[in-house]
Amino acid sequence: MNRIRSAALAALMALAALTGAPALAQTTIDEVLPDPAMEQRAIAIHKQLRCLVCQNQSIHESNATLAHDLRMLVRERLAVGDTDEQAIQYLVTRYGDWVLLKPPMKPETLALWLGPPIILIVGGVGAFVYFRRARRRAPEAPLSEAEQQRARRMLADPAD
Amino acid sequence: MRPAFLVPLIIFGLVAVALGIGLGLRPAEIPSALIGQPVPTFALPGVPSTAPGLSSADLKGQVSIVNVFASWCIPCREEHPLWMDVAKSGSVVLYGLNYKDTPENAAQWLQTYGNPFKRVGGDFGGRVGIDFGVYGVPETFVIDGNGVIRMKHIGPIDRAALDNEILPKVRELQAAAQAAAKAQ
Numbered sequence: 001m002n003r004i005r006s007a008a009l010a011a012l013m014a015l016a017a018l019t020g021a022p023a024l025a026q027t028t029i030d031e032v033l034p035d036p037a038m039e040q041r042a043i044a045i046h047k048q049l050r051c052l053v054c055q056n057q058s059i060h061e062s063n064a065t066l067a068h069d070l071r072m073l074v075r076e077r078l079a080v081g082d083t084d085e086q087a088i089q090y091l092v093t094r095y096g097d098w099v100l101l102k103p104p105m106k107p108e109t110l111a112l113w114l115g116p117p118i119i120l121i122v123g124g125v126g127a128f129v130y131f132r133r134a135r136r137r138a139p140e141a142p143l144s145e146a147e148q149q150r151a152r153r154m155l156a157d158p159a160d
Numbered sequence: 161m162r163p164a165f166l167v168p169l170i171i172f173g174l175v176a177v178a179l180g181i182g183l184g185l186r187p188a189e190i191p192s193a194l195i196g197q198p199v200p201t202f203a204l205p206g207v208p209s210t211a212p213g214l215s216s217a218d219l220k221g222q223v224s225i226v227n228v229f230a231s232w233c234i235p236c237r238e239e240h241p242l243w244m245d246v247a248k249s250g251s252v253v254l255y256g257l258n259y260k261d262t263p264e265n266a267a268q269w270l271q272t273y274g275n276p277f278k279r280v281g282g283d284f285g286g287r288v289g290i291d292f293g294v295y296g297v298p299e300t301f302v303i304d305g306n307g308v309i310r311m312k313h314i315g316p317i318d319r320a321a322l323d324n325e326i327l328p329k330v331r332e333l334q335a336a337a338q339a340a341a342k343a344q
Contacts, residue, residue, distance in 0.1 A: 052190060052295035065260070066295055069286050094293045096193030 030068065033075050042075045045087055049074070050101050058101060192293055192312040199226075199307050200291035204281030207258060207266045214255050214281030220307040223333045224253045225326070227277070228289060228299040230261045231269035235316035236298045240273050242322050247276035252330045256280035259289045259297050302326060304333045 033039040046060035053064040059071055070091065077087040091099050103109050143151065199219050206213035219226070227243060229236040247254055256277035258266045263282055270280070283289050292301065293312075302311035311329045313321060 055187070066286075069290060073287075073290065092193070094193065094290060095295070096191060096293075098190045098193075 030071055031075075033079065038078050039075075041084060042071070042078055045074050045078075045084055046071050048088065048101055049091060050099050052095060052099065188296075189314050190295065192309070194293050194309045195312065197309055199301075199303060199309055200288065202281065202288045202291065204257075204283055204288060205263075207270060207280045207282055208263050210267045210270045210275055211256065211277055211280035214257070214279040216307065218255065218279055219303050220305065222253060222305050223330055223337065224255055224303050225330065226255045226257055226292075226301040226303060228257045228259050228292070228294050228297050228301075230259045230297050231265040232261065233259075233297045237273065239298060239316040239318070240276075242317055242319065243276040244274050246322070246327075251327065252334075253278050257288065257292070257294075258282050258284075259294060260284065260286040300326065302329050302333070305337045 033042060043060060047058050049059045049070065051057045051059045051062035051064055051067045051070075053066050054062050057067075059067040059074075073091070074087050077090055078084075082090065088100070097103055097106075097109075103112060105113055199216050201216045203215035203217075204213050218224075225246075229240075243254060246252065254277050256279070258280050261269075261282070261284060263284070266280070266282060270277075281288065292299075296314060298316055300313040300317060301309055304310050310333060311326070313326060317326065
């Protein structure tokens with residue numbers, strides 16, 4: 001009896017080791033679409049959509065129940081013949097651009113898209129000008145005869 | 161004297177102001193895409209022996225509030241007495257959207273804590289909730305007489321949110337509807 005139990009346990013552990021990570025990632029198991037190509041499309045879409053509950057995970061990674069519902073919804077949209085864009089749009093009309101992990105280019109998002117390159121360019125130009133000026137300032141007057149003599153003395157006799 | 165030493169000070173000031181503003185933001189509250197949009201079309205069964213069902217047609221004709229709640233939702237319990245007060249005052253009609261619950265649990269919950277809702281839609285699969293852009297329960301929608309969503313409150317309401325945001329919006333919409341009726 002014990003041996004059977006430990007054998008079963010070992011088998012379970014082996015299974016858990018093989019499948020552990022994905023099993024832990026999702027508490028609810030998704031029903032997968034029968035068509036593997038369509039399922040791949042669904043997963044690609046899931047990865048672009050932000051989970052509203054956890055906010056910094058995609059619905060593909062999140063184990064929130066809402067994420068599960070949204071994953072199934074995307075599959076359902078594809079199954080009734082939606083294109084990828086239509087399926088994404090379906091959720092955007094309900095939850096806004098917020099669900100997109102990659103925000104669209106719009107007047108309201110220009111600062112978001114152009115801000116980092118502008119800061120990089122301004123900072124780069126600033127740094128370039130600063131270092132060039134510093135170099136131009138560099139040439140200093142050579143030591144005078146008296147200074148050279150003093151330096152020689154100091155090098156010869158550290159006590160001076 | 162060159163004012164160059166002021167540059168880091170100015171940058172520090174700007175960053176401090178930006179971060180200060182950032183601290184005041186509430187990133188958990190996602191702006192609704194549905195403000196100004198008509199309510200989604202739906203027809204849901206009610207909660208057995210407690211409240212009749214709810215459909216999108218019920219949300220037309222007068223200003224109303226739709227509260228998304230569930231028996232498993234602890235913060236819903238917290239805000240519930242306020243909804244009971246609103247129902248008692250009769251200032252606006254309240255509808256419930258019972259999100260991802262079971263009919264039995266919803267009925268028991270409403271019988272235990274009281275039912276402020278004229279009608280309750282049992283959204284047991286959660287699909288109508290998604291159509292409403294619901295992502296955290298409780299949520300509250302203010303809907304005008306034409307069935308257009310005018311306001312959304314995310315999370316449990318408190319006295320201040322009710323008195324300073326939700327009820328003023330309701331009164332504003334009611335007054336606008338009255339003025340429109342008079343003009344005709």
